[in-house]
Amino acid sequence: MIEQLLMQVNTLTVALNSLQQSFDAQTALITKPNQTIQELKEQINKNSQNSSKPPSSDGFKKPSPKKFTQTFRKEGWRPGRPSGYLFAVIAGPDDVIGYMPSACEGCPHYQMCKGTACVVERRHVIDAVVTVNVTGHQLLEIPVCMLHGDNRKGSFPAGIKVTVQ
Numbered sequence: 001m002i003e004q005l006l007m008q009v010n011t012l013t014v015a016l017n018s019l020q021q022s023f024d025a026q027t028a029l030i031t032k033p034n035q036t037i038q039e040l041k042e043q044i045n046k047n048s049q050n051s052s053k054p055p056s057s058d059g060f061k062k063p064s065p066k067k068f069t070q071t072f073r074k075e076g077w078r079p080g081r082p083s084g085y086l087f088a089v090i091a092g093p094d095d096v097i098g099y100m101p102s103a104c105e106g107c108p109h110y111q112m113c114k115g116t117a118c119v120v121e122r123r124h125v126i127d128a129v130v131t132v133n134v135t136g137h138q139l140l141e142i143p144v145c146m147l148h149g150d151n152r153k154g155s156f157p158a159g160i161k162v163t164v165q
Contacts, residue, residue: 093136
């Protein structure tokens with residue numbers, strides 16, 4: 001009985017070995033076409049931009065041209081860069097006009113308030129003809145209005161928009 005079992009074990013071992021060999025052979029057969037398929041895919045994906053092939057070999061499936069990426073900065077003002085405004089480098093304007101708040105025009109304390117008014121902002125108009133005539137425009141502010149008791153500030157005329165023009 002033991003001899004029969006040993007013979008059956010030997011037969012099963014031989015069968016198992018033959019199955020293992022056929023399995024290995026089939027695995028080898030499957031891997032060869034897979035490798036071939038992978039190599040063919042790589043060949044198909046090659047073009048003149050990712051290999052040493054000439055551009056004429058690309059055929060009808062030419063890769064889209066790379067978009068031009070501009071590396072320059074946008075135009076315009078950037079922090080740390082001087083602004084685009086004109087600066088008046090002058091000793092002083094030829095004429096100075098002060099603008100009081102429009103509400104103060106008929107006030108009985110107008111002259112007193114005008115004496116206490118502070119310059120809040122300055123703008124210059126440069127008329128360059130044969131001679132340069134600079135008119136200084138000053139925005140005046142009254143800290144405490146004698147009539148109304150509040151803070152009053154003048155306004156520039158409509159044509160004067162920037163500090164130097």
